[in-house]
Each structure stands twice: as structure tokens, then as C-alpha cells.
Amino acid sequence: MSQTSYDAVIVGAGPAGLTAALYMARFRRQVLVIDGGDSRAAWIPETHNHPGFPEGVSGLDLLELQRRHAVRYGAQIRSGTVDALSSTGEGFSLSIDGETVLSPTVLLACGVEDNEPALPGVERAVRQTLLRTCPICDGFEVIGKRVGVIGGDGLGAREALFLQTYADQLTLIHVGAPDALTADERDQLARADITIVETPIESVELQIDRPRALCFSGASRLEFDALYTALGVTPRTGLALAIGAHHDESSRLVVDEHQQTSIPGLYAAGDMVRGLNQITTAQGEGSIAATAMHNRLRGC
Structure with a gap:
């Protein structure tokens, strides 16, 4: 079984995950984004609520712009499914379609599923x-x-x-x-x-x-x-809960002011954290998480 390592692995290629990938890449970190291909934002036919697009923008177009932006600075994005996440003591091990990937920091940006x-x-x-x-x-x-x-x-x-x-x-x-x-x-x-x-x-x-x-x-x-x-949503928090991360009464992950979960080095951003379910909120949380991850890697 092959095994590779990165400074950061981001699970989810929606607005939160892609924003974090851009920041990490510009922090000159080796960052891998795992795209499960099921971003809720892709369903948006056209939003007129996103700053900077007065004529509106589709969810697919917005995601593509974010992908291009992150890749331009060196972020790696690959399609796949994270089958398991575990702690190694010094970081995390992720099983991704038969491959083991190691990273000292992980950001979960898995989103939610509409009921x-x-x-x-x-x-x-x-x-x-x-x-x-x-x-x-x-x-x-x-x-x-x-x-x-x-x-x-x-x-x-x-x-x-x-x-x-x-x-x-x-x-x-x-x-x-x-x-x-x-x-x-x-x-x-x-x-x-x-x-x-x-x-x-x-x-x-x-x-x-x-x-x-x-x-x-x-x-x-x-x-x-x-x-x-x-009819509400179901947060995709299975990976985090499996290794003991705390959640609230609505099953969303509990994070601190830097988007870190109850497990050191494991961060979360976007809809799986807060109930507002807004692209701008997810992007903001992605940038907060990425900055905190970079500083953690610096030993700060």
C-alpha cells in the first residue's frame, strides 16, 4: 500500500475547503484536497447573494473559479473518498481509496446533506x-x-x-x-x-x-x-465522530475560535460546523482554519 504525506489534508472541495486550500498553498504548504464530488454548492443554479457577482453566479462556476485559484498556487486536488481517519499521535492517517496519506493537520469541510x-x-x-x-x-x-x-x-x-x-x-x-x-x-x-x-x-x-x-x-x-x-440537514461528521470529536445537539462539530475541533490538529469549517449554511461563512471559516493550521505547523 502506497503512503504519502502532506502538511495538510483537506476533506471536501466546497467553498470552505477550496478557500482553505488557497490559503495553505499561498502559505507555501504542501496541501492535498480530497474532492468527494458532492458539494452542496454545485446544486445552486444561480446565486445573487454572493459578494462580487452582481449579475449572479452558478454554484458550479463559483466552485470552478475557486479550484482554479487554489491550483494556480500549488494546491493539489484529487477525486476520492476518505474511508477512515485515525490519529497517529503526531498527526493523522487517512485511508483514501486504498492509499494511506499522513498529515500533521487535517481540515474537515464535508458539508451537510439536505433531508x-x-x-x-x-x-x-x-x-x-x-x-x-x-x-x-x-x-x-x-x-x-x-x-x-x-x-x-x-x-x-x-x-x-x-x-x-x-x-x-x-x-x-x-x-x-x-x-x-x-x-x-x-x-x-x-x-x-x-x-x-x-x-x-x-x-x-x-x-x-x-x-x-x-x-x-x-x-x-x-x-x-x-x-x-x-426538513433540515444531516451534517457529514462521521469521520470526526469516529475518532472522538465533540458535537453539539444538532450533530454539528464543536470548534474553537480557530476552527479547531476538540482533537488537536483536527479542524472543521463550513456547514458541518454552523447552521447558517452560507457560502461566505464557509469561506471565512476556511481562511480562519487554514491560518491556524499554518501557525500550528510553525509551532505557534
């Missing part, structure tokens, strides 16, 4: 902006439209209330148990004039062949110009 509704055509609907996942990112784009929010608990209620800034016609499609919404949450929704429709997820229909139109069907029929899914 998608069990509906056909979900990925296509997201890429067409018919089904949206982030009202912070693109609520501005649904101003004045008929908006539905699929939720199974209080998160759905909170997202529907958040969208009041933009949409006047709001409906919470509650697909969870009746008691998953508290009396207080129901009262808040009623005061905000947000309709609650309680139904199983099977009665929600995505009409992908009708641009900008989604449909809910059941005893009655409601059509929406945009539909948000508010």
Missing part, C-alpha cells in the same frame, strides 16, 4: 429553482410570489415566518405529526396570516414541466410559484 422530501424529481426541481432550500440566500427572488414551505416541525414554521419579509401569500405544508408544531408556533403562524395545510408528503406534487409552478394536490388544490423545503 430532501421523498418526491420524484427533487434534484431537477432544485436545479430549476422550483424547489428551494435557503430563504436567506434567495428569499429576495420570491418577492410577491405564492410560496409554500414543506416542513415537518418547528423549523418549517420558522422558515415560513422568515419568508414574510418577501412573500405575502405563504403556506406551510406541514407533513409531520400534528404535535410537531406547538400551540405557540401555530398561533404565530395564524397571526402572520400564514396558512397551514396538514398533509402527508405523498400529496405534494412537483410540476417540473411547468416552469416556476409547483403544485400541491389533495382534498383541495393549491399552486405555488416557489416551494421551499424545510
Whole structure:
């Protein structure tokens, strides 16, 4: 089995991981990025919320620009899967598709997975902006439209209330148990004039062949110009938890002010750390982590 070593290994090639790779490369460090090919940012058809792109930019284009930037300064990026992460006492050992890679520092930027509704055509609907996942990112784009929010608990209620800034016609499609919404949450929704429709997820229909139109069907029929899914996310923290890193009540990794986990030398950045799920936040955390990793290597 082959074995190589680097100053730093970054697991994840999304906005956080690629930002950290750029910084580490410009710190003149030997850095390897493992790209699992499943960055959540790649699903973004076009964002108008990212600074510096007033005309908007697709997630794929943004990732490609970041990759080119990091590679220009010497970062190595390879496709692969990290099968295991373990501590060696002086650093870490990573098993990557049969190869062992050693590094004194590791940054986990693995992101999260959306808990998608069990509906056909979900990925296509997201890429067409018919089904949206982030009202912070693109609520501005649904101003004045008929908006539905699929939720199974209080998160759905909170997202529907958040969208009041933009949409006047709001409906919470509650697909969870009746008691998953508290009396207080129901009262808040009623005061905000947000309709609650309680139904199983099977009665929600995505009409992908009708641009900008989604449909809910059941005893009655409601059509929406945009539909948000508010079913939460699952952080990809398995590698860190397997070696004892601490996590919070939402299963995200706990880090210090330098993005270091509870395990010295192991850092984390991006959506798997904080619940804001923003590209700019991930990039900022990637730069913080990379600087801390560089200083650790310097003995500071």
C-alpha cells in the first residue's frame, strides 16, 4: 500500500475547503484536497447573494473559479473518498481509496446533506429553482410570489415566518405529526396570516414541466410559484465522530475560535460546523482554519 504525506489534508472541495486550500498553498504548504464530488454548492443554479457577482453566479462556476485559484498556487486536488481517519499521535492517517496519506493537520469541510422530501424529481426541481432550500440566500427572488414551505416541525414554521419579509401569500405544508408544531408556533403562524395545510408528503406534487409552478394536490388544490423545503440537514461528521470529536445537539462539530475541533490538529469549517449554511461563512471559516493550521505547523 502506497503512503504519502502532506502538511495538510483537506476533506471536501466546497467553498470552505477550496478557500482553505488557497490559503495553505499561498502559505507555501504542501496541501492535498480530497474532492468527494458532492458539494452542496454545485446544486445552486444561480446565486445573487454572493459578494462580487452582481449579475449572479452558478454554484458550479463559483466552485470552478475557486479550484482554479487554489491550483494556480500549488494546491493539489484529487477525486476520492476518505474511508477512515485515525490519529497517529503526531498527526493523522487517512485511508483514501486504498492509499494511506499522513498529515500533521487535517481540515474537515464535508458539508451537510439536505433531508430532501421523498418526491420524484427533487434534484431537477432544485436545479430549476422550483424547489428551494435557503430563504436567506434567495428569499429576495420570491418577492410577491405564492410560496409554500414543506416542513415537518418547528423549523418549517420558522422558515415560513422568515419568508414574510418577501412573500405575502405563504403556506406551510406541514407533513409531520400534528404535535410537531406547538400551540405557540401555530398561533404565530395564524397571526402572520400564514396558512397551514396538514398533509402527508405523498400529496405534494412537483410540476417540473411547468416552469416556476409547483403544485400541491389533495382534498383541495393549491399552486405555488416557489416551494421551499424545510426538513433540515444531516451534517457529514462521521469521520470526526469516529475518532472522538465533540458535537453539539444538532450533530454539528464543536470548534474553537480557530476552527479547531476538540482533537488537536483536527479542524472543521463550513456547514458541518454552523447552521447558517452560507457560502461566505464557509469561506471565512476556511481562511480562519487554514491560518491556524499554518501557525500550528510553525509551532505557534
